[in-house]
Amino acid sequence: MLAITLLALLCASASGNAIQSRSSSYSGEYGGKGGKRFSHSGNQLDGPITAIRVRVNSLYITGLQVRYGTVWSDYVGGKQGDLEEIFLHPGESVIQVSGKYRFYVKQLIFVTDKGRYLPFGKDSGTSFNAVPLHPNTVLRFISGRSGSVIDAISLHWDVYPSHCNTC
Numbered sequence: 001m002l003a004i005t006l007l008a009l010l011c012a013s014a015s016g017n018a019i020q021s022r023s024s025s026y027s028g029e030y031g032g033k034g035g036k037r038f039s040h041s042g043n044q045l046d047g048p049i050t051a052i053r054v055r056v057n058s059l060y061i062t063g064l065q066v067r068y069g070t071v072w073s074d075y076v077g078g079k080q081g082d083l084e085e086i087f088l089h090p091g092e093s094v095i096q097v098s099g100k101y102r103f104y105v106k107q108l109i110f111v112t113d114k115g116r117y118l119p120f121g122k123d124s125g126t127s128f129n130a131v132p133l134h135p136n137t138v139l140r141f142i143s144g145r146s147g148s149v150i151d152a153i154s155l156h157w158d159v160y161p162s163h164c165n166t167c
Helices: 002-019
Strands: 025-031 036-039 049-056 061-068 082-087 094-101 105-112 117-121 126-130 138-146 150-158
Touching: 025 094, 025 126, 025 138, 049 117, 049 138, 061 105, 061 138, 061 150, 094 150, 105 150
Parallel strands: none
Antiparallel strands: 025 150, 036 138, 049 061, 049 082, 094 105, 094 126, 094 138, 105 117, 138 150
16 A cells, blocks of 8 residues: 555656746757857846847957846957947847857847847858747857857757846
8 A cells, every 4th residue: 555655656746747847948059169168057147138249240250248137248259340239128038049150150130029130240151040949938048169259159048037027
C-alpha cells in the first residue's frame, strides 16, 4: 500500500511539473566566429529593455549597448562609426529581431509589439529572423561576441517582467 501511495505521489508530482509552461527561449548565434564573448544576462534584472544604442560604419554593426530599465549595459564593440539610439515607449517590447551577417553582424532590425520597425546597419549578407518560441514572450537580453565590431549576436526571450508593467 505504501509503495502504491508513493508511486501515485511521484506520478502526480511529475505530471504537475510537466503542466508548468516554459517561457524562455533562445535564438542564434548569428554572425562569424571571432571576438570575445559578452552577455547581458545579469542586466535583465534591472528591468525590461527600454532603449538600444547601435554604432554602425559603412559595412558593419560595430558596437552595441542596451538599456535595461534605467541602467545601461556595458558598451561592447568598437569605436568606429556613427552612434544611433532608439528609446522604446513605456510598456513597449521587442518581439522580433531580424538582420544580416557575413563574417560580422551587418544589420539589425528590431520589431516591437507596438508595430515599430527599428533598423540599424546595411542590407547585405545572409539573412536571419529571430522570434520567441513561446507566446507572450519578448526580448529580455542579448549576448554574443565582439571585438572592433559585433562579430555575432544571440537573442534571449522570456516573459515581460511582471513587476515592471509601467517600465
